[in-house]
Amino acid sequence: xxxxxxxxxSTEELAVGLGSxxxxxxxxxxxxxxxxxxxxxxxxxxxxxxxxxxxxxxVHDVGAVIVGRxxxxxxxxxxxxxxxxxxxxxxxxxxxxxxxxxxxxQRFAGREGLxxxxxxxxxxxxxxxxxxxxxxxVRRLTPHAVAPPADVAEQWRTYGEPxxxxxxxxxxYAGVFxxxxxxxxxxxxxxMWAPTGQALLVAGWRSRADGLSGDGEAASLLPVYTRLSxxxxxxxxxxxAPVTNPDSGVAGPAxxxxx
Amino acid sequence: MEVEHEGHLMNLAVRADARRxxxxxxLLSTLIAEARRRGIERLTLEVRPSNDAALALYEAAGxxxxxxRHGYYSDTGEDALVMWSGPLEGPEMTxxxxxxxxxxxxALAEFRPARYEGPPADEGRDDLILAIESSCDETAAAVLRxxxxxxxxxxxxxxxxxxxxxxxxxxxxxxxHTEAIVGVVDEALAQAGVTLDDLTAIxxxxxxxxxxxxxVGVSYAKGLALATGLPLVGVNHLEGHLFASVLAEPDIxxxxxxxxxxxxxxxxxxxPEWGEYHTLGSTIDDATxxxxxxxxxxxxxxxxxxxxxxxxxxxxxxxxxxxPRPMLRSDDLDFSLSGLKxxxxxxxxxxxxxxxxxxxxDIAASFQAAVIDVQVAKATRAVEESxxxxxxxxxxxxxNPALRAALxxxxxxxGVRVSVPPLDLCTDNAAMIGxxxxxxxxxxxxLGLSAEAVPDLRLG
Numbered sequence: 001x002x003x004x005x006x007x008x009x010s011t012e013e014l015a016v017g018l019g020s021x022x023x024x025x026x027x028x029x030x031x032x033x034x035x036x037x038x039x040x041x042x043x044x045x046x047x048x049x050x051x052x053x054x055x056x057x058x059v060h061d062v063g064a065v066i067v068g069r070x071x072x073x074x075x076x077x078x079x080x081x082x083x084x085x086x087x088x089x090x091x092x093x094x095x096x097x098x099x100x101x102x103x104x105x106q107r108f109a110g111r112e113g114l115x116x117x118x119x120x121x122x123x124x125x126x127x128x129x130x131x132x133x134x135x136x137x138v139r140r141l142t143p144h145a146v147a148p149p150a151d152v153a154e155q156w157r158t159y160g161e162p163x164x165x166x167x168x169x170x171x172x173y174a175g176v177f178x179x180x181x182x183x184x185x186x187x188x189x190x191x192m193w194a195p196t197g198q199a200l201l202v203a204g205w206r207s208r209a210d211g212l213s214g215d216g217e218a219a220s221l222l223p224v225y226t227r228l229s230x231x232x233x234x235x236x237x238x239x240x241a242p243v244t245n246p247d248s249g250v251a252g253p254a255x256x257x258x259x
Numbered sequence: 260m261e262v263e264h265e266g267h268l269m270n271l272a273v274r275a276d277a278r279r280x281x282x283x284x285x286l287l288s289t290l291i292a293e294a295r296r297r298g299i300e301r302l303t304l305e306v307r308p309s310n311d312a313a314l315a316l317y318e319a320a321g322x323x324x325x326x327x328r329h330g331y332y333s334d335t336g337e338d339a340l341v342m343w344s345g346p347l348e349g350p351e352m353t354x355x356x357x358x359x360x361x362x363x364x365x366a367l368a369e370f371r372p373a374r375y376e377g378p379p380a381d382e383g384r385d386d387l388i389l390a391i392e393s394s395c396d397e398t399a400a401a402v403l404r405x406x407x408x409x410x411x412x413x414x415x416x417x418x419x420x421x422x423x424x425x426x427x428x429x430x431x432x433x434x435x436h437t438e439a440i441v442g443v444v445d446e447a448l449a450q451a452g453v454t455l456d457d458l459t460a461i462x463x464x465x466x467x468x469x470x471x472x473x474x475v476g477v478s479y480a481k482g483l484a485l486a487t488g489l490p491l492v493g494v495n496h497l498e499g500h501l502f503a504s505v506l507a508e509p510d511i512x513x514x515x516x517x518x519x520x521x522x523x524x525x526x527x528x529x530x531p532e533w534g535e536y537h538t539l540g541s542t543i544d545d546a547t548x549x550x551x552x553x554x555x556x557x558x559x560x561x562x563x564x565x566x567x568x569x570x571x572x573x574x575x576x577x578x579x580x581x582x583p584r585p586m587l588r589s590d591d592l593d594f595s596l597s598g599l600k601x602x603x604x605x606x607x608x609x610x611x612x613x614x615x616x617x618x619x620x621d622i623a624a625s626f627q628a629a630v631i632d633v634q635v636a637k638a639t640r641a642v643e644e645s646x647x648x649x650x651x652x653x654x655x656x657x658x659n660p661a662l663r664a665a666l667x668x669x670x671x672x673x674g675v676r677v678s679v680p681p682l683d684l685c686t687d688n689a690a691m692i693g694x695x696x697x698x699x700x701x702x703x704x705x706l707g708l709s710a711e712a713v714p715d716l717r718l719g
Contacts, residue, residue, distance in 0.1 A: 041474060041477065041712065042709045042710075042711055043709065044481075045481045045482065045484075045709070049485065049708065059488070074430065074433070074471070075471050075474055078433060078437050078471070078474060080478075082437055082440065082474070082475045082476075082478035082479040082482065083479065084482065085437075085440065085441050085479055085482065086479040086480060086482020086483035086484075086485070087483070087485060087486045088486075089441055089444065089445075089455075089482075089483060089486070090455060090482065090484075090486025090487045092455075219441035219442045222437070222438060225434070229431050229434070230430065231430070231431065232428075235423070
């Protein structure tokens with residue numbers, strides 16, 4: 001049975017999980033979730049080592065890697081994605097990506113109804129994602145995006161349903177969602193705002209089952225930024241071109257390796 | 260003390276518990292060598308007649324008694340013997356200096372830690388290092404055998420993605436590194452004909468540079484090290500530029516002085532031995548490459564400015580416009596390029612305002628000449644003050660042919676060996692990182708897996 005290593009450093013919480021997949025779901029072997037603001041580069045690899053040791057496994061036992069692609073802190077996302085690429089390439093095993101907000105959403109799998117997740121995007125914006133929880137499953141309703149919190153709350157209000165909202169975007173903007181959504185809103189407890197090792201594995205299991213997990217190539221997996229770099233945004237604004245926010249935020253013309 | 264080509268040795272002392280180990284000879288040998296280098300013709304000193312050890316040392320070093328100062332030592336009222344050396348450049352003192360130097364070498368060997376003696380490839384150290392570099396806008400990987408033989412060196416330049424912004428955009432650089440790094444490493448391994456299983460170690464640049472860019476390389480390298488179980492060696496990017504010379508000329512060895520010039524750095528470094536670095540001076544404002552870029556922008560030449568200015572300068576008159584040579588006469592080895600850049604930009608604005616037609620080739624040539632004059636003056640001074648016989652240039656701006664030629668000519672006039680790496684080793688690459696990593700691997704200096712990127716990492 002394939003041992004999956006899952007990791008995410010897109011938020012201030014470092015999440016690492018080890019587990020295997022069964023037809024019914026994830027068999028969790030162990031996880032490490034640490035609150036390490038701006039220190040994930042220091043703690044990520046040692047945390048993986050400690051987790052492996054604590055369950056008496058070795059890195060060579062890992063048969064596939066799953067990484068949270070964001071959106072989140074650009075540098076944070078790149079720490080997780082770059083480390084995962086190194087591990088997958090070093091072990092010669094597949095690398096799969098999951099959305100960081102999707103992993104957070106999986107923590108609410110037992111609920112029924114609408115679930116909104118908002119990641120802090122800085123600059124008075126959030127990364128929003130809307131899900132519907134039903135029958136133990138979590139289905140995503142909206143694509144990757146970045147938007148002002150009031151616009152997000154307003155859009156979610158149009159569903160006219162009770163909604164649970166989670167995510168570290170609430171640290172700054174809980175008041176915005178409260179004032180727009182009123183009684184329809186239930187704020188998730190702060191302990192439920194970040195991905196966990198187990199949630200990453202579940203999101204990975206779900207996307208594998210749905211055939212959405214990509215080609216498994218470490219080289220082609222990319223972070224989800226939702227924003228262009230400032231330089232590109234300014235360039236488009238100056239030239240009058242529309243500023244569209246791409247999923248992967250690949251800069252400039254399509255990138256190719258030119259050895 | 261030095262007066263009119265005569266040197267006066269004021270004091271020479273060895274700690275009591277370290278006497279009788281020829282350290283005095285070592286000190287005196289160094290002093291005589293330094294005096295000769297400074298053009299001092301003769302040395303003099305005073306010594307107590309009762310100090311047999313000192314007298315024996317000075318006599319062995321070619322000093323002869325030439326008078327006596329009565330009651331010279333106030334503590335005991337003792338006389339002083341006045342001693343003089345022969346002419347330092349004369350045959351007698353030359354022979355004495357050589358034998359003293361040999362004696363000093365034996366003495367110092369006792370006190371010196373084991374040192375890195377240079378290229379160990381011929382000593383059967385055929386370690387295979389995979390090196391990764393991502394400190395600025397080149398994603399690079401290389402495989403080296405024995406720290407000296409380049410089996411592959413792959414550089415994925417991002418220049419096309421940055422040029423339209425007139426400079427490197429850090430966020431784009433970080434994104435491009437993330438996209439490219441796996442492919443670049445695969446390519447480097449494939450070109451070298453090796454697999455990860457064949458490697459001895461993984462090396463990565465951990466500073467200085469753009470923090471977001473460094474983070475990609477360091478994260479990735481740590482992941483690779485975890486997966487393969489290989490040691491991870493951290494390399495200072497600037498040390499890498501020094502080792503570019505070693506790759507081109509394997510017998511290059513310290514002591515030496517290096518001029519590191521690039522878009523992000525301008526400094527003179529004294530290297531008494533590999534691994535020991537003393538920055539003698541550096542820019543107090545813009546880096547050299549930065550000044551080239553800004554002047555190129557003012558002339559509408561686009562980015563990167565270095566190659567554009569160089570091409571244009573080749574057709575211009577370097578003496579056409581007398582741009583300032585900032586800090587040419589300052590007492591230190593620091594550089595300033597901001598004033599020169601401003602002078603050029605101001606000149607262009609004035610000429611335009613006056614309705615005169617610009618002569619871009621002359622402006623480029625005159626600007627480049629001003630930069631080169633200062634760099635040559637400071638570099639030769641650093642070499643003279645350090646007393647080294649080897650000089651090397653590193654960094655992207657070292658690719659400038661006029662600068663290479665001027666430095667080479669100036670050093671060769673002084674009998675100093677010059678090493679200028681080939682162009683592909685001047686600009687950022689991972690081969691130079693692997694060469695530097697070889698030194699640290701041999702010394703057992705590795706990074707832990709909790710290592711950080713250090714954007715302001717210093718050299719020495």
